[in-house]
Amino acid sequence: MSDPRPVFRHIGRPVPRQEDDRLLRGYGAYVDDLPEPPGTLYLGCVRSPVAHARILSIDLAEALQMPGVVAGYTAADLTPSIRTMEPDRPKPGYKATFRDVMPTDRVRYVGDTVAVLLAEDPYLLEDALETVFVDYEALPVVVSIEDAIAEGAAAVHDDIEGNIPFAGEYKTEGFDAVFASAHLVVKDTFRSARMAGVSLEPRGVMASYDKGKGALTLWSSTQIPHLLQASLGELLDMAESRIRVVAPDVGGGFGIKAHVYPEEVIAAALARRHGGTVKWIGDRQDDFVTSTHARDYRYDVEMALAQDGTILAVRNRLHVNIGAYACFPFGSSAEAGGGAIYLPGAYKFAHYAYATHSVFTNTAPVGVYRGVAAPIAHFAQEGLIDRAAAALGIDKLEMRRKNLVQPEDLPFTNAAGITSDTQSHAACLEQALAAIDYDGFRRDHPRGEIRDGKRYGIGIACITEHTGQGASRYRTRGLHRVPGFEGATVRMTADGRLVAAVSQSTQGQGHLTVFAQIIAEHLGIDPSAISVEEGDTATTPFGSGTFASRAAVVAGGAVFRASEALAAKLKRIAGHHLEVAPEDVELVDGEARVAGSDMTMSFRELAAIAHSLEARPLPDGEEYGLESRAFYDPPNVSIANAVHAAVVSVDVGTGRVAVERYAVAHDCGRMINPMLVAGQVHGGVAQGIGEALMEAVVYDEDGQLLTTQLLDYLLPSTCDIPDITMAHIESETDATLGGFKGAGEGGVIGAVPAVAGAVNDALGETGAFVNQLPLRPETILALLRPVAD
Amino acid sequence: MTGDKIDISVTVNGRRYRRAVEPRRLLADFLRYDLRLTGTHVGCAHGVCGACTVSIDGRTARSCLTFAVQVDGAELETVEGLAPDAELSAIQAAFHRNHALQCGFCTPGFLMAARQLLAETLTPTEEEVRTALSGNLCRCTGYVNIVRAVMSAAEDLRANREASHV
Ligand code: FES
Ligand code: FES
Numbered sequence: 001m002s003d004p005r006p007v008f009r010h011i012g013r014p015v016p017r018q019e020d021d022r023l024l025r026g027y028g029a030y031v032d033d034l035p036e037p038p039g040t041l042y043l044g045c046v047r048s049p050v051a052h053a054r055i056l057s058i059d060l061a062e063a064l065q066m067p068g069v070v071a072g073y074t075a076a077d078l079t080p081s082i083r084t085m086e087p088d089r090p091k092p093g094y095k096a097t098f099r100d101v102m103p104t105d106r107v108r109y110v111g112d113t114v115a116v117l118l119a120e121d122p123y124l125l126e127d128a129l130e131t132v133f134v135d136y137e138a139l140p141v142v143v144s145i146e147d148a149i150a151e152g153a154a155a156v157h158d159d160i161e162g163n164i165p166f167a168g169e170y171k172t173e174g175f176d177a178v179f180a181s182a183h184l185v186v187k188d189t190f191r192s193a194r195m196a197g198v199s200l201e202p203r204g205v206m207a208s209y210d211k212g213k214g215a216l217t218l219w220s221s222t223q224i225p226h227l228l229q230a231s232l233g234e235l236l237d238m239a240e241s242r243i244r245v246v247a248p249d250v251g252g253g254f255g256i257k258a259h260v261y262p263e264e265v266i267a268a269a270l271a272r273r274h275g276g277t278v279k280w281i282g283d284r285q286d287d288f289v290t291s292t293h294a295r296d297y298r299y300d301v302e303m304a305l306a307q308d309g310t311i312l313a314v315r316n317r318l319h320v321n322i323g324a325y326a327c328f329p330f331g332s333s334a335e336a337g338g339g340a341i342y343l344p345g346a347y348k349f350a351h352y353a354y355a356t357h358s359v360f361t362n363t364a365p366v367g368v369y370r371g372v373a374a375p376i377a378h379f380a381q382e383g384l385i386d387r388a389a390a391a392l393g394i395d396k397l398e399m400r401r402k403n404l405v406q407p408e409d410l411p412f413t414n415a416a417g418i419t420s421d422t423q424s425h426a427a428c429l430e431q432a433l434a435a436i437d438y439d440g441f442r443r444d445h446p447r448g449e450i451r452d453g454k455r456y457g458i459g460i461a462c463i464t465e466h467t468g469q470g471a472s473r474y475r476t477r478g479l480h481r482v483p484g485f486e487g488a489t490v491r492m493t494a495d496g497r498l499v500a501a502v503s504q505s506t507q508g509q510g511h512l513t514v515f516a517q518i519i520a521e522h523l524g525i526d527p528s529a530i531s532v533e534e535g536d537t538a539t540t541p542f543g544s545g546t547f548a549s550r551a552a553v554v555a556g557g558a559v560f561r562a563s564e565a566l567a568a569k570l571k572r573i574a575g576h577h578l579e580v581a582p583e584d585v586e587l588v589d590g591e592a593r594v595a596g597s598d599m600t601m602s603f604r605e606l607a608a609i610a611h612s613l614e615a616r617p618l619p620d621g622e623e624y625g626l627e628s629r630a631f632y633d634p635p636n637v638s639i640a641n642a643v644h645a646a647v648v649s650v651d652v653g654t655g656r657v658a659v660e661r662y663a664v665a666h667d668c669g670r671m672i673n674p675m676l677v678a679g680q681v682h683g684g685v686a687q688g689i690g691e692a693l694m695e696a697v698v699y700d701e702d703g704q705l706l707t708t709q710l711l712d713y714l715l716p717s718t719c720d721i722p723d724i725t726m727a728h729i730e731s732e733t734d735a736t737l738g739g740f741k742g743a744g745e746g747g748v749i750g751a752v753p754a755v756a757g758a759v760n761d762a763l764g765e766t767g768a769f770v771n772q773l774p775l776r777p778e779t780i781l782a783l784l785r786p787v788a789d
Numbered sequence: 790m791t792g793d794k795i796d797i798s799v800t801v802n803g804r805r806y807r808r809a810v811e812p813r814r815l816l817a818d819f820l821r822y823d824l825r826l827t828g829t830h831v832g833c834a835h836g837v838c839g840a841c842t843v844s845i846d847g848r849t850a851r852s853c854l855t856f857a858v859q860v861d862g863a864e865l866e867t868v869e870g871l872a873p874d875a876e877l878s879a880i881q882a883a884f885h886r887n888h889a890l891q892c893g894f895c896t897p898g899f900l901m902a903a904r905q906l907l908a909e910t911l912t913p914t915e916e917e918v919r920t921a922l923s924g925n926l927c928r929c930t931g932y933v934n935i936v937r938a939v940m941s942a943a944e945d946l947r948a949n950r951e952a953s954h955v
Contacts, residue, residue: 016885016886016888017888018892020884020885020890020893021877021885023890023893023896024871024872024877024881024885024890024893024896024900025828025868025869025872025877025881026826026827026829026867026868026869026897027828027829027869028827028893028894029827030829030830030894031830032821032826032827033821035825061928109863123811123813123814134939154908160836194818197905198928198929199892199894200830200832200838200840200892200894200895200926200927200929201830201832201892201894243842248891249892249893251832251893251895252891252894253894253929254928283831283834284833284834284835316929399938491928507892508890508891508892508929509891510888571852582800594859605938610815617836675818675888676888678890679888679891679929679930679934682930682932682933682934683891683928683930683931684929684931685931686930686932686933687931688929698945709837709928710833710835710837710838711835711837715926715928717923717924717925717926717932718918718919718920718922718925718932718935718936719919719920719921719923721931721932723915723933723935723936723937724933726929788860
């Protein structure tokens with residue numbers, strides 16, 4: 001463990017991003033912006049229009065005659081040369097799961113790929129795709145959780161009985177007795193919508209095969225270049241050393257792009273087969289149909305309380321609709337496993353039981369999306385606290401204050417067995433209440449008041465965010481395809497400049513800037529002078545990728561460690577030549593300086609010595625070069641926390657909910673760059689407001705997707721998101737290098753329960769509570785109707 | 790289906806281009822693939838997201854809903870034309886200072902829309918900024934810093950104008 005560094009010069013400053021300049025000038029290079037090599041072929045996928053069917057025949061004859069079409073393949077042609085993906089290996093609770101990138105026998109959702117075409121031009125490709133004829137024999141379809149788990153339901157995969165590939169159970173000792181003796185039990189069924197992540201850039205991939213070298217380069221809009229490289233090697237039976245994956249600029253990911261997709265594998269396979277470049281760019285409809293969906297949970301939750309409002313025990317029965325296939329690399333259990341352990345969150349009840357299940361259906365695969373199951377876990381928990389407060393006649397805030405984990409409880413192991421050394425719920429609560437002016441709101445809006453046709457409500461949500469999970473955490477969770485650690489190389493070039501390569505890939509989080517700040521801190525040079533690279537497997541060390549709020553903690557730790565080692569070496573070389581002990585050397589403003597003297601050596605001189613480019617030698621035993629590589633595997637998990645406060649208005653005539661004001665008090669440990677932390681929270685809150693109020697992917701009972709464009713799937717716009725007031729608390733933790741915790745997901749985790757709670761508050765004396773998202777006008781009107789009648 | 794190509798002549802960011810295009814070629818594709826001006830992005834191709842916003846004869850338009858043949862003879866401006874010199878424009882600089890971009894995919898569209906608004910007024914209210922940008926979607930920023938950046942750019946431009954009047 002390194003010494004805490006009490007005074008920071010670069011960490012903690014709101015440094016504007018080094019990423020911005022080229023993006024602002026329109027010089028970003030997203031995958032579809034990269035120049036195509038001559039002869040590039042465009043890949044088009046023939047998607048199943050039916051949710052569950054046997055494939056009887058596929059006729060490509062007419063398509064192959066169309067202008068510009070070069071080749072066409074059915075699943076029967078291609079699939080035998082590509083290994084089956086195996087996201088889950090069997091173990092207790094987990095069944096083995098499989099997915100062919102193109103199914104040969106039957107399709108399992110609208111969007112499965114049954115054939116592909118290659119053409120010289122994207123317009124001609126579209127023309128040809130329309131001429132492909134596929135004959136299907138319909139099979140029974142299961143769409144909802146209830147359909148899929150009903151007795152006698154059709155099996156989505158023949159070897160998975162009951163459509164449940166993963167189930168888990170847990171109960172604290174003595175749970176039943178405590179639950180049975182409680183004064184009050186409140187319960188409800190909480191449902192989220194199915195959602196789409198909708199990165200503004202849809203997915204896309206370009207694969208080039210060099211026949212001479214037998215080497216593949218694949219540019220993909222992905223969050224996991226290293227894991228993608230490994231899977232391509234496995235699925236195509238190629239050595240990883242022959243595969244280079246590059247994530248260029250990526251236009252948002254949010255977890256959706258943290259999966260390996262069939263199009264990536266197919267493009268690579270066809271580039272190899274044709275010995276050239278194959279490019280596939282998804283459009284928005286492809287994105288809605290084939291990119292992983294998110295959420296789609298049913299939480300049946302019961303909360304047992306004492307008369308004074310103390311929460312005694314919680315029982316959580318959870319089902320997750322994971323669609324037609326388990327996703328790679330997270331497998332079938334990421335959502336169901338997460339939803340089970342996120343629930344105790346900020347509260348210190350001692351008894352908890354869960355039974356959790358993943359359920360296959362004939363819908364698009366559901367994968368990880370910002371917040372994973374946590375927003376709805378907190379929606380359920382905060383919702384039950386509101387119900388209990390009403391039933392017991394206790395103030396809602398009082399209920400929360402009574403049950404929150406307090407500073408004196410730390411370090412705290414919650415009822416799901418998650419330990420954390422720092423949490424600041426009570427402090428965050430007071431700051432959030434002040435920021436939103438809770439008392440002022442209560443004064444101005446008497447309960448039950450309708451002003452200008454609107455009711456007003458205020459909602460408070462106290463949440464935790466599981467960030468920076470390490471290798472040990474992924475192993476306990478059974479996610480054996482997720483490594484958990486990250487790596488970084490920090491190097492001084494022979495001219496004395498600093499470069500770094502990190503195992504992450506960025507989708508806009510500002511990694512390059514924050515990693516430069518960490519390096520700057522150790523090397524004493526301005527962050528703007530440090531260039532950081534990510535996303536290219538040829539130049540960056542192996543690591544897991546960007547998801548689950550891990551970059552700052554895990555890759556940040558690797559950068560921290562590599563920078564420390566490089567700084568130490570520079571001090572040793574400088575100390576040797578300045579004839580002082582290395583401890584007496586400090587690195588400031590691009591030079592090594594003997595503390596308290598005017599003796600200095602510039603980085604240029606030190607670099608020249610280390611690269612043997614001048615007369616002065618390296619000290620004995622010192623290696624040439626100035627390069628330091630480090631890997632970091634953090635402890636299990638780092639718990640960040642926040643309190644969100646939302647004020648909403650509910651139009652009693654139209655049922656429309658509007659978020660009027662919003663405040664967040666947020667604690668992600670030591671912040672590297674508070675401006676970027678706020679940006680992460682803002683974006684998450686907007687996604688949470690979308691999740692709470694408008695976003696929903698809809699299938700009909702035949703498994704037809706009804707929301708295939710942005711006209712059908714509503715995203716929040718500038719008029720739906722108010723300004724957001726932020727307060728930061730930085731709890732000191734020495735559990736992670738640098739004391740960093742993640743900040744990527746807290747925004748969405750807090751916004752869903754805060755907005756839902758505000759609507760509960762607005763419904764006030766009607767006694768209605770929301771339990772189903774999104775809270776669209778028709779839902780709200782139905783809740784208000786009994787009052788009106 | 791394919792059709793005969795039509796000759797068009799168009800000025801983009803001050804440079805004149807003559808090209809032969811199919812009637813069905815979208816302006817967005819023409820800019821991105823024929824002229825290799827890839828700063829203009831396509832997020833939906835249905836006129837909803839605004840990522841493809843460009844300026845045609847001084848008015849913003851969706852290049853995903855416009856055919857290249859429709860701009861024959863027109864003057865276009867795209868994001869690449871906003872900062873011809875080394876310096877970022879006032880709006881771009883305000884986006885940088887205020888952290889108004891994350892992945893940057895929506896940014897060109899927002900910059901073009903914001904420029905149109907500030908060409909009309911340098912004293913917009915926050916409400917007016919929100920309305921003017923309501924046809925552009927961003928999935929990363931929650932709009933908070935975008936709105937702040939446009940307000941701040943308006944202030945800078947006002948200060949500049951006053952300075953240039955003294
Ligand atoms: S791409 Fe033109 S509006 Fe979305
Ligand atoms: S910055 Fe990513 S969509 Fe706006």
